[in-house]
Amino acid sequence: METISRSYVFVKEGIYYFIRRVPADLRQHYSSGKISYSLRTRSRGVALSRANRAACKLDEYWYHLRTQDAELPGKHLLRHGLSRPPPRQEDDAAVTTDALTLSEAVLTYLRLKGQGRPETFHRAAHRSCGYVIDVCGDKPLPDYTKADANKFRDALIERGLAGSSITRIFGTVRAVFNFAVAEEGLSITSPFSNVYYDRNKGVSGRSSIPVENIRTVQQKCREIDDEMRWLVAIVADTGMRLAEAAGLLREDIYQDEDGQWVARIVPHPWRSLKTESSKRLVPLVGSAKWAAERIQAQQKKKKFAFPRYNTTGKTNANSASAGLNKWLRAYVQKGATMHSFRHSMRDRLWAVECPADIADQIGGWHTDGVGHGYGRGYPTSVLRKWLQTAC
Incomplete structure (x- = not known):
């Protein structure tokens, strides 16, 4: 394990940190060329173990990103470039849903509204909706509930984000959700609207210089x-x-x-x-x-x-x-x-x-x-x- 992960750790003031370069072919998915964060330990053994797990998770995720972009036979027939799971059989009847998942909604939103927009526009949509998927899962849009939205809000608050940052993230999620709903003709209301939180928490006004x-x-x-x-x-x-x-x-x-x-x-x-x-x-x-x-x-x-x-x-x-x-x-x-x-x-x-x-x-x-x-x-x-x- 030490051989695998020791190149991914460094020590700063006695605390071990994880660091890994983002591969060049995946840089468009990231806002920085490297991933670095505290492993929250002073133990070398614990740090190496945690770094190894993090490196394995990244390898799996990067494999997923690369296979999404791979040229597959019949790719042009897939809806928005993503395949759907086969229908489940329940009581001898096929149950299907044709509603977009949130990850597909992001692709639809960027495909239609992202033309000519800066990289920050694309990054914000992927990042904000990625937070939702991390907390609530990648569901078809009709399956998201107000409980999911509240759970998402609580997760953002636990991360210590200021009210202005939460507002910005929710705004992006609502834009993606509402656009995809309108585009697909779904008769649902976004659960990410009218979610309460303290919008002024942690917000300090930017002052002018005399x-x-x-x-x-x-x-x-x-x-x-x-x-x-x-x-x-x-x-x-x-x-x-x-x-x-x-x-x-x-x-x-x-x-x-x-x-x-x-x-x-x-x-x-x-x-x-x-x-x-x-x-x-x-x-x-x-x-x-x-x-x-x-x-x-x-x-x-x-x-x-x-x-x-x-x-x-x-x-x-x-x-x-x-x-x-x-x-x-x-x-x-x-x-x-x-x-x-x-x-x-x-x-x-x-x-x-x-x-x-x-x-x-x-x-x-x-x-x-x-x-x-x-x-x-x-x-x-x-x-x-x-x-x-x-x-």
Whole structure:
């Protein structure tokens, strides 16, 4: 047993941990390239035993994932690519159900609604409904009951999830369930609706960073003058999402026909956008303009504006967030993060009485109303005027 599993354990502060790389051909099913968690023991023997069981379970599951994708004779005849168990015989009569199981509902949902959607959309559907299957089993949709939904809720609460996280998971499960029910013409009501839990538990509001602290941060960025600080400076005076900024190409940052700096935010293979309204042009003023000039002034021309966060084919926004949040702590209030600059930008635009639809276009927020779907939106000269006033 030790020979099998010792490569899957490591020790940190006396506690044994399990670690295993996800095979390259299965990476699309995971949000990380490795699986790592505490084995909750200081005993090497116990750790090896637990690691061995975990490794065997993973091998079985990975085999299951690979066989699902295998090319089988007659695969095109299988419903949604999955086979169904043969009907059970009860009292000499065949009992069948043609209702989708939850795992099939996920495939239907993603096949029809997942076209062109970011990887996070697909991952959320698989993960959230996977939680249901772990707790309640993979049943035909009509077989799920309110007791199953309550059991699922209790399991999420036991995991220590905040109310906002539970709300997000339930929202995804309801979307999948209701879509599949409508698509199949089933006359059932989702048991995952109207499930009670404390939605405010563990939720802490994301605070804005005061303007005086923003000025301090911007001054420190100019003093240090490196790639990480250019990224902070871009976000501080635009309110961009961190991933939006970190995934920019050098050519996405340019001067328009009037000689003014602009950032073009569009989806890329290495970094998708959260919503359709996230696609936009953002004028660069204040510290963002300074950062644009510093990026383009570099003699060693590189493809990415921030190459250190784009070395693996995917923009590593998590790495950027961890490193920059750690640096920010010395200059901002407790609990403030890089995302707080986005909240601050909204507050700064409100403070100068910027119209809501202009603020929405600057930040890539969705604006309600049919009319907002027409035309190209405000020209960058109008957006720049309000950003200069706010910054």
